[in-house]
Amino acid sequence: MIVGQPLQLRVNGTVHDIELEEPDVLLIDAIRSGCGLTGTKLGCGTGDCGACTVLIDGMPANSCLVYAVEVVDSEIETVEGVAATSLGAALVDRIVVADALQCGFCTPGIVVTASALLRSVQGSAIDDAAVRCALAGNLCRCTGYAPIVAAVLATAEVAIAGPARGATGS
Amino acid sequence: MLVERSLEYRAARTVAEAIDLLAFEGAHVLAGGTDIVTLRASGALHASRLVDVKRVASLSDFTTDAGAITIGATATLDHLGRALGPSALVDGARLVGGWQTRCRATIGGNLCRASPAGDSLCGLLVDNASLHLQSVRGDRQVPARDFFTGPGRTVRDSDELLVTIELPASRGASAYARFTYRNAMDLAIVGVAVRLSMTSGVCDDASVAIGACGPTPMLVPEAAAQLVGTIVDDAAVAAAAAVAAAHARPIDDVRGTATFRRGVIEPLAQRVIREAHRRVMLVEEGSR
Numbered sequence: 001m002i003v004g005q006p007l008q009l010r011v012n013g014t015v016h017d018i019e020l021e022e023p024d025v026l027l028i029d030a031i032r033s034g035c036g037l038t039g040t041k042l043g044c045g046t047g048d049c050g051a052c053t054v055l056i057d058g059m060p061a062n063s064c065l066v067y068a069v070e071v072v073d074s075e076i077e078t079v080e081g082v083a084a085t086s087l088g089a090a091l092v093d094r095i096v097v098a099d100a101l102q103c104g105f106c107t108p109g110i111v112v113t114a115s116a117l118l119r120s121v122q123g124s125a126i127d128d129a130a131v132r133c134a135l136a137g138n139l140c141r142c143t144g145y146a147p148i149v150a151a152v153l154a155t156a157e158v159a160i161a162g163p164a165r166g167a168t169g170s
Numbered sequence: 171m172l173v174e175r176s177l178e179y180r181a182a183r184t185v186a187e188a189i190d191l192l193a194f195e196g197a198h199v200l201a202g203g204t205d206i207v208t209l210r211a212s213g214a215l216h217a218s219r220l221v222d223v224k225r226v227a228s229l230s231d232f233t234t235d236a237g238a239i240t241i242g243a244t245a246t247l248d249h250l251g252r253a254l255g256p257s258a259l260v261d262g263a264r265l266v267g268g269w270q271t272r273c274r275a276t277i278g279g280n281l282c283r284a285s286p287a288g289d290s291l292c293g294l295l296v297d298n299a300s301l302h303l304q305s306v307r308g309d310r311q312v313p314a315r316d317f318f319t320g321p322g323r324t325v326r327d328s329d330e331l332l333v334t335i336e337l338p339a340s341r342g343a344s345a346y347a348r349f350t351y352r353n354a355m356d357l358a359i360v361g362v363a364v365r366l367s368m369t370s371g372v373c374d375d376a377s378v379a380i381g382a383c384g385p386t387p388m389l390v391p392e393a394a395a396q397l398v399g400t401i402v403d404d405a406a407v408a409a410a411a412a413v414a415a416a417h418a419r420p421i422d423d424v425r426g427t428a429t430f431r432r433g434v435i436e437p438l439a440q441r442v443i444r445e446a447h448r449r450v451m452l453v454e455e456g457s458r
Contacts, residue, residue, distance in 0.1 A: 023179045024210070024220075046208050048355065050270060059248070059273040065207045066274065069179050070200070070222055113269065136354035137268015 007068060011035050012081030023069060028052045030068035031078055039079040039108045043139070050138035053109035054078050060116045062137075079108035082115045091115060091155040098151040102142030110138045114152045118159050126156040181222040185229065185304060185333060191221040192329045193306045199223055199331060201244055201279040204271050224276075229333065237339030243278025243332045247290070250277055256449060258293030258344035258363035259337070265289045265348060268355050278332045281317070284324045285357075287382040291318065292363035293346045295379040295389050297337050305330040318386035342367025342375065343449035347442045348382075349434045351425075358382045359426045362414065362439045364446040366397065368454055373397045378410065378443075380435060383418035390417045393439070402447045411439035 006017040009030060018025075018034035031037050031054065040063060043051030047065040054063045055077035082088040091111055094100075101107045117126070117134040131152045132145070140148060179200075182188035191197060196218030200206055209215035223229060229244040232253060241250065251264040251272065259277075266272055266280065266289050280290045281301070294314040301312045303326055317324050326332060344365035348358035361381035366373055376397040381387040393414040400406035420431035 023177050026207070045211075047204055047267070047271060050268060053270055056273075060270045061274050062204075062270045065204050065271075067179065067200075067203065067207070067220075069181075070203065070224065073225065116269075133354070134269050137270045139355075 007072060009035065009068060009072065009076060010074070011037065011076045012078060012084070013075075018068060020068065023067070025068050026064055027054070027066040027068045027071060027076070028063035031063060031076070034068075037078050037080050039083075041105055041108055043105065043109075048137075048139070049106070050109040050113060050135075051106050053112045053138065055082070055112060055116055058116065058119070060113045060137075077112070079112050082112050085115070087118055087155070087159055088115050090158050091118065091151065094151040094154045095148070098147040098154065100143055100147040100151040101140075106138060106140045106142075110135060110140070110148060113138050114148075114155070118152070118156055121156070122159050126153065128153065176218060178219040179222065180219060181225050183225055183227075185226055185331065188221055188223050188226055188331050189304055189306050189329070191219065192331060194219055194329075197221055197328065199282070201276040202246065202274040204267070204275045205279065205283050223331065229278075239337040241277055241335040241337070243281075243334060244276045245278075246273055247275050247277060247280065248272040256343070256345070258296050258346035258365065258446075259290055259299075260293070261346040262289035262291070262293045262348075262361075262363070265346075265354075265358075277335060281335070282324060282326060282332055284318050284320075284322050284386070286321050286385060286387065287358040287361065288387070289346070289348060289358060289361060289381070291387040292361050292379040292381040293344065294335065295387055296344050296363045296365040296377040298340065298365075298377070300336045300338070301332055302334045302336060303330040304333045311336075315389055320385045340365075340367065341453075343446055343453050344377075345442050345445040345449060347438060347445065349438050357425065360418070360420065360431050360435050360438060361387075362435065362442040364439070364442045366402065366443070366446045366450045368402070368447075368450050371401055373400055373402050373406075376410075378414055378439070380414055380418055380439070383420045383431060383435060388417075390414050392417060397443065402443065407440050407443045407447075410443060411436045414439045 016035045041051040043049035047062045052063040057074045131149045198217035200220040200222045229242040231242045233240045247263040299314040346363040348361035350356035363379045365377040367375040376394040378390045378393040393410045396410035415436040420428040
């Protein structure tokens with residue numbers, strides 16, 4: 001590909017023009033350095049920890065394993081976009097209430113992945129096993145996971161009570 | 171300033187375009203990217219052209235025809251796990267990585283990566299799949315059992331694109347399970363897939379494959395032979411699992427010793443045979 005041409009990325013509903021110095025710039029670098037959205041964290045860089053999780057067309061993906069050029073036709077949603085939805089905001093509140101973080105580095109990825117799960121099951125019940133399966137790719141070294149799972153389950157009860165505004169899960 | 175880089179990224183929209191782009195020295199298929207990005211970053215894989223096939227719409231479809239299933243090579247493991255009923259292939263697809271990985275990783279990528287521990291590979295063997303490869307030189311069908319040639323190696327040439335995976339219509343049911351130290355985000359220490367078909371409670375056909383027990387996943391027809399003609403009772407299950415373990419050729423590595431793997435394969439094989447049997451009996455009851 002020819003570099004030097006701006007790449008257009010749709011992130012949280014806004015189109016960002018990104019200058020690529022290499023054709024294989026990672027999506028996480030485009031989001032953090034190109035879009036200035038630093039909520040997405042780089043943990044392992046090998047797709048094992050989930051700290052860099054974003055939604056690509058509504059589905060969770062590790063942005064450290066995706067080249068930015070792969071997603072020019074896609075809608076990207078980062079933790080900033082997710083937390084701005086009523087469902088995302090409700091989840092963040094419950095994570096705080098449940099003490100579901102300590103250092104907080106994994107939290108953005110957990111908010112994004114758990115939001116994708118909550119959107120996908122909206123209106124139906126969700127159990128501990130479903131939360132643990134969905135979050136298996138998000139590592140947390142502080143909490144032991146129990147308060148995280150509790151926060152997601154507590155948010156699910158709210159989501160069942162009424163669909164969240166702004167949710168775009170497909 | 172426009173600069174030509176040594177790496178070229180091209181996104182194909184059609185199979186014809188993809189195979190044209192692949193007929194190029196140093197070209198490499200890019201599907202989900204969950205392996206390729208890390209392999210390139212570590213220097214283990216060099217490509218001068220990445221041909222992204224995710225936007226070839228026809229490649230991500232499933233079609234079913236009289237019980238036969240054709241799976242597009244870029245169907246994601248997450249999609250496969252949700253769209254199809256239980257089988258060895260689907261069991262494997264659901265076990266790969268975390269949800270983030272399964273949402274990107276494709277079935278074609280998992281097969282062409284040809285890891286001896288790949289979770290979808292054993293299922294393909296017992297389900298008697300056929301792989302459709304296409305290049306500018308022509309088309310060919312390769313039975314799954316002939317596809318894998320070594321760790322990370324297959325019969326696919328670098329200019330060939332895996333287009334579809336074809337599962338023939340068959341009676342019976344299949345299952346896959348693996349042993350790992352953790353419940354998720356782990357690679358198989360050993361894996362076993364089994365297909366059984368039954369008539370009036372007697373097994374008339376069986377297939378057993380083991381993974382991470384040799385350079386490629388492999389069928390063990392001697393183990394399957396222990397099941398055919400039986401009612402898949404405890405004795406037959408034990409005999410088949412013992413033969414499967416005896417045919418395993420595992421290696422010592424960081425995830426386990428060969429001795430440990432041989433010890434695990436037997437109880438794991440018993441468990442998978444029983445699960446395949448449970449499923450096949452459900453199918454039999456449902457068809458009455």
